[in-house]
Amino acid sequence: MRMRNLSFIWFVGAVVWWIDAAVALHYGNKPHALLALVVACVFFAAGIMWVKSTEKRR
Secondary structure (H helix, E strand, C coil), rough: CCHHHHHHHHHHHHHHHHHHHHHHHHHHCHHHHHHHHHHHHHHHHHHHHHHHHHHHHH
């Protein structure tokens, strides 16, 4: 398996954290929802950086 194929893991992680934020917001836990959104943004940024770094190696 090539390394560029593993970039989906970061995006799946971002989606999971986004869902966690939505659930926390639904139950009224705003600090947890905000933290989960921050973590989702970090995962999304890491996925983008991973894709860009693997494109340079081609």
